Amino acid sequence: MANKKDCIVLFVEGETEKEFYDALMKFYFKNYSPKIKGYKVFNVRGISRFETKVATKLKYDVVPNHDVSNIKVVCCYDSDAFELAQKPPYKLANCKEKS
Secondary structure, eight states: OTTOEEEEEEEESSHHHHHHHHHHHHHHHHHSOOSSOOEEEEEOOSSTTHHHHHHHHIIIIIGGGEEEEEEEEEEOOOSTTTTTOSSOSOOHHHHHHHO
16 A cells, blocks of 8 residues: 555535635645645535445545545535425435445
């Protein structure tokens, strides 16, 4: 595992969020000296099946190439769309269990 890098992984739900977080991370890495050496921003294209999409991306695109002990995962989503819903489209606990 010595050749694998540590990484921040962001999951977003749309193109505009991906552009924003890409720009934010580029700014952060350019202006600061973070201990973590890389980042990835994945657009999961909406909130439906969020848990499954996140788990799949982590399993096949992130874990094989990075040091698992130092992967930081951030899920970014708009809560206003389902804030008052009785049955939200996903459960954060399920996302944690699958990853």
